[in-house]
Amino acid sequence: MPACKLFLVADEYCDGLKLQFNNLIQLRQYEGRPHFAHFNTSTYVPLGPRADFAAAFRGMELTELKRPLDRRYIVNAIYSEDTSQSRKELTRILEKDADFLKLITSSTGSNRALIRIAKVWTQRLGGDHLSSDQYAKVLAESMFTLSPVGHNPESYRIFEAIEAGSIPVIALDQAYLSHACGDPLWRYRETGSPIIFIDRWQDIPRVLRELISNPAALANRQEAVVKWYREFMKRRMRAMEDTLLS
DSSP, X not given: OOOOOEEEOOOTTOGGGGOTTGGGEEEESSOOHHHHHHTTTOEEOOOOOOHHHHHHHHHTOOSSOOOGGGSSEEEEEEEEGGGOHHHHXXXXXXXXXXXXXXXXXXXXXXXXXXXXEESSOOSSOOTTSOOHHHHHHHHHTEEEEEOOOSSSSOOHHHHHHHHTTOEEEEEOOHHXXXXXXXXXXXXXXXXXXXXXXXXXXXXXXXXXXXXXXXXXXXXXXXHHHHHHHHHHHHHHHHHHHHHHHO
């Protein structure tokens, strides 16, 4: 008879450490350094993009990803702000920081950012929410995608942005550092991810302005992020297959 494999999913708050059978878990979503120590026999499986996004993105039938400076938006920020203090801080900057507002305003006065912030997270989509098709198009037209810590620093948004050629920006701020999972994105950095990691959201205007000022380097970074992502996912899926077949 085939051996049973336990796969721990949706452990956003890292409560899995409390499970009596945690030493039997062989596959898991979400991880961090404490998990790496406690679940030393488990294989980490990335979230990847959501199925509805993947279907919408395929439906766009793009022959190639747009280069950063050919995109309509400099940045997008789409989230509900009640799930972390990091998101509330980012909202304040997006709405009131003079340097950021100057960055996203073109020479003709048009707004080059797509910002949709809901006060409260809900599974029911309202009028302020984007459909899967709209969301996929926004990512495909954005140079950068802001990805603040929510219930967990790892989110579908990171994978969806890279699929669309939009470079994720992640703040390793206090909300990240104090998360129960303990440095959940350590594996990204240690595999050389070109994702943009900053110390705090206040640095956003300066960092993005510096990146945009060098078009060639920005285009190279976009290519590097996509290449890293494909190799990263390939390695993780191979590890998952090896675990399932062992």
